[in-house]
Amino acid sequence: MVQDASPRGIFVPLVTPFTTDGRIAVDALEGLAHGVLEAGADGLVALGSTGEAAALDTEEKAAVIDVCARVCRERHASLLIGAGSNDTRSSALALAELKRWPEATGALVAVPYFTRPSEAGVLAHFTRLAATSPVPLVIYHIPYRTAQPLGAATLRSLATLSGVSGVKYATGGVDQPVLDLLGDLPPQFSVLAGDDLFLSPMLALGAAGGILASAHLATGRFTELATAWRTGDVTRARLLGHALARLSAAAFAEPNPTVIKGVLYAQGRIPTPDVRLPLLPARPASVEAALSVLMHLAVPEVPTAERR
Numbered sequence: 185m186v187q188d189a190s191p192r193g194i195f196v197p198l199v200t201p202f203t204t205d206g207r208i209a210v211d212a213l214e215g216l217a218h219g220v221l222e223a224g225a226d227g228l229v230a231l232g233s234t235g236e237a238a239a240l241d242t243e244e245k246a247a248v249i250d251v252c253a254r255v256c257r258e259r260h261a262s263l264l265i266g267a268g269s270n271d272t273r274s275s276a277l278a279l280a281e282l283k284r285w286p287e288a289t290g291a292l293v294a295v296p297y298f299t300r301p302s303e304a305g306v307l308a309h310f311t312r313l314a315a316t317s318p319v320p321l322v323i324y325h326i327p328y329r330t331a332q333p334l335g336a337a338t339l340r341s342l343a344t345l346s347g348v349s350g351v352k353y354a355t356g357g358v359d360q361p362v363l364d365l366l367g368d369l370p371p372q373f374s375v376l377a378g379d380d381l382f383l384s385p386m387l388a389l390g391a392a393g394g395i396l397a398s399a400h401l402a403t404g405r406f407t408e409l410a411t412a413w414r415t416g417d418v419t420r421a422r423l424l425g426h427a428l429a430r431l432s433a434a435a436f437a438e439p440n441p442t443v444i445k446g447v448l449y450a451q452g453r454i455p456t457p458d459v460r461l462p463l464l465p466a467r468p469a470s471v472e473a474a475l476s477v478l479m480h481l482a483v484p485e486v487p488t489a490e491r492r
């Protein structure tokens with residue numbers, strides 16, 4: 185089994201395209217997977233929230249992972265697989281299943297939602313999962329979806345657990361706990377930006393990359409942004425960061441992944457823009473607005489002498 189020490193770079197959490205009769209459009213999924221990796225993405229996420237994992241049955245989930253695993257194997261790319269729930273015992277069983285895919289470099293596991301355990305309970309949950317998971321865990325911290333805040337001390341305890349390789353950080357901004365973590369990163373641990381809009385500031389502060397639905401679009405620009413911050417090309421990074429933030433804002437004008445599916449459909453990359461209930465398709469105006477931002481995504485070259 186491939187096991188990254190810690191995930192780095194730009195990961196695209198693939199949408200799940202559907203056919204006109206509501207089945208998974210496997211060929212389109214495979215095309216998307218190849219396309220974003222070809223365009224420079226470092227890895228894929230199968231079964232993220234962007235992939236509408238909550239609306240897929242067990243067989244469909246396996247089909248999605250099969251496609252992503254095959255493409256990642258062929259292209260030597262990293263593969264994170266979304267797994268787990270708000271119950272520790274069934275999350276451990278779901279993680280154990282990932283043995284079936286030796287291509288998996290990690291599992292993306294959300295902080296237990298809805299139950300609202302104490303922070304100590306969250307730590308106990310991940311301690312148990314990390315002890316038995318066949319792959320390293322990337323903790324998905326998204327309190328506006330889970331209703332479970334985590335303070336700096338708990339985050340640090342989670343980051344130092346053996347078997348935890350990173351956090352997808354999506355708290356809706358750059359806050360004190362993530363500054364604390366990035367200011368003194370535990371070894372073999374990555375912070376990945378999970379809010380598309382805050383990718384650039386997070387990279388500037390030392391995030392190792394991001395898991396970003398909007399990187400389906402202009403994928404190469406997202407990887408360019410990560411490279412620019414990593415290599416200290418600050419002027420270029422700022423320009424790219426602002427341009428891509430405009431794209432992300434347009435892509436998230438309605439619940440994810442509805443606008444992105446609308447854009448991918450308009451680009452002819454998926455056979456329908458369909459999403460499963462309770463999601464509703466994005467309004468045409470939102471899709472057109474995102475297409476327009478994408479079309480005008482001009483990032484001027486800055487002469488070397490003017491770079492600061």
Ligand SMILES: O=C(O)C1=N[C@H](C(=O)O)C[C@H](O)C1
Binds near residue numbers: 378
């Ligand atoms: O599926 C994911 O992983 C992502 N989900 C977030 C969300 O839907 O809130 C957005 C992020 O870009 C990636």
